[in-house]
Amino acid sequence: MGAADESGAAEAVRHIFDSIAPRYDLLNHLLSANIDRLWRRRAARHFRAVLARPEASILDLCCGTGDLTLALLRRRSRGSQPILAADFSRAMLARGANKFGEHARKPGTPYAVPIEADALQLPIADGALDLIATAFGFRNLANYQAGLEEFFRALKPGGQLGILEFGEPGGLVGKAYAVYFHRVLPAIGRAICGQDVPYAYLPRSVGKFPQPGQLLAMMQAAGFANCAWRPYTFGIAGLYTAERPR
Ligand SMILES: C[S@@+](CC[C@H](N)C(=O)[O-])C[C@H]1O[C@@H](n2cnc3c(N)ncnc32)[C@H](O)[C@@H]1O
Numbered sequence: 001m002g003a004a005d006e007s008g009a010a011e012a013v014r015h016i017f018d019s020i021a022p023r024y025d026l027l028n029h030l031l032s033a034n035i036d037r038l039w040r041r042r043a044a045r046h047f048r049a050v051l052a053r054p055e056a057s058i059l060d061l062c063c064g065t066g067d068l069t070l071a072l073l074r075r076r077s078r079g080s081q082p083i084l085a086a087d088f089s090r091a092m093l094a095r096g097a098n099k100f101g102e103h104a105r106k107p108g109t110p111y112a113v114p115i116e117a118d119a120l121q122l123p124i125a126d127g128a129l130d131l132i133a134t135a136f137g138f139r140n141l142a143n144y145q146a147g148l149e150e151f152f153r154a155l156k157p158g159g160q161l162g163i164l165e166f167g168e169p170g171g172l173v174g175k176a177y178a179v180y181f182h183r184v185l186p187a188i189g190r191a192i193c194g195q196d197v198p199y200a201y202l203p204r205s206v207g208k209f210p211q212p213g214q215l216l217a218m219m220q221a222a223g224f225a226n227c228a229w230r231p232y233t234f235g236i237a238g239l240y241t242a243e244r245p246r
Contacts, residue, residue, distance in 0.1 A: 006142035010118070013140045014089050017064065020198045021091035025065050027192055027199075031185050037067070039237050040135055043164045044071040046230075046239060047131055050160060051075040056130040059084045059154070060112070061119050062137020066096030068164070069112045070103060072133060076110035083110070084124075086117040087137075120146055124154045135164040139209045148222035155244040161224065162241050163215075166206045169235040177236060181206070215240060 020027070028036055050056050054077055060069040063085035072083055085100065087093045097114040104111035117123050119134075119141055132151050141147040151161055169177055182203045189199025210218065212229040219227040224242035231238045 009142040010088075010120075013142075016198045016201055017087075017089035018091040019195065020193055021065070021089065021095055023193045024092065024095070025067070027189055028067075030192075031188060035233060035236075036136075037071075039164060039232050040068045040071040042232060043068070043133065043135065043162055043239050044075055046241065047072070047133065047160065047162055048075055050131045052077065053130070054080040057081060057084075057128055057156075058131045058133070059086060059122075059124070059129050061086050061122075061132055061134040061151075062140065063087050063096050063112075063114070064089070064092040064137065066099045066112070066114075068133060068135040069096065070099060073103060073110050073112060078108045078110065080110045083112040084115055085112045086115040086119070086122070088116065088118045090116055120150055122150055122154050126153055127156045127159075129155050129159055131160050131162070133162040133164075136166065138163045139165050139205050144210070144215070145218055145222065148219055148224070152223050152244055157244055157246045159244045160241065161219075161243070162239060164232075164237060164239050165209065167209075167212065167231065167235045167238045168206060169231075173234045177234075212238065212240070 051072060052075065058072060060072060060083060063069050064087055066085060069083055069085040085096055093114050093116055100112040100114065103109065120143065132155060138147065155161065168174060186199040186203065190196055193199065216227045216229060219242045225245045227242040229238050229240050
């Protein structure tokens with residue numbers, strides 16, 4: 001939204017999330033009628049095999065207030081490697097860290113480690129991760145191709161990628177949803193959060209996001225194999241999956 005370059009765009013995104021962090025969970029669950037929780041759970045279920053391996057190294061990227069991290073943690077067994085949870089907004093991450101602390105109260109419970117980091121420059125060695133999962137964060141990156149290449153670098157050969165993102169459904173559902181998404185949602189967001197920019201940004205960022213076929217082509221160009229997209233709830237959201245070839 002008017003940023004001159006990629007670093008300006010990233011800074012603007014970070015500022016938006018820092019400013020809405022106190023209201024983020026409330027608005028998220030309210031505006032989606034709680035369906036966002038089901039989407040994250042469903043995405044976690046897709047990766048149940050890798051999550052069940054205690055030694056697997058797992059990163060929730062753009063973890064925000066940590067709801068995907070918690071859905072992933074619920075599928076880890078006692079004594080598993082901690083999940084890394086990264087975000088570049090300190091205010092969002094601080095809320096996530098509080099939830100992780102609550103979750104890990106019982107000794108032996110799988111836990112998460114919050115990391116303040118930029119998705120385009122992960123502080124992770126080459127080929128270190130078995131799974132990178134991200135929910136509603138990828139859309140905000142200043143450069144999608146550079147992001148995919150960075151994820152490819154950090155994954156092990158055979159490692160998996162899961163990107164849960166909003167989409168724009170077609171047909172009649174799409175028409176009704178467009179009215180909600182472009183008119184009703186920004187108005188409710190503005191009323192609750194007291195600011196215009198964040199909830200005007202949401203539909204605009206979804207509007208400029210590539211269509212599934214285009215994003216799948218970008219994943220392949222970054223070197224990924226077995227690239228696929230599964231629509232959730234008429235395509236209002238969807239899970240992109242891919243694998244770094246062995
Ligand atoms: C819409 S929130 C999603 C949070 C969480 N994953 C969820 O499912 O609710 C998007 C998050 O992505 C983070 N984010 C956006 N761009 C990022 C980047 N380049 N590096 C790290 N985090 C980023 C934002 O700070 C924000 O917390």
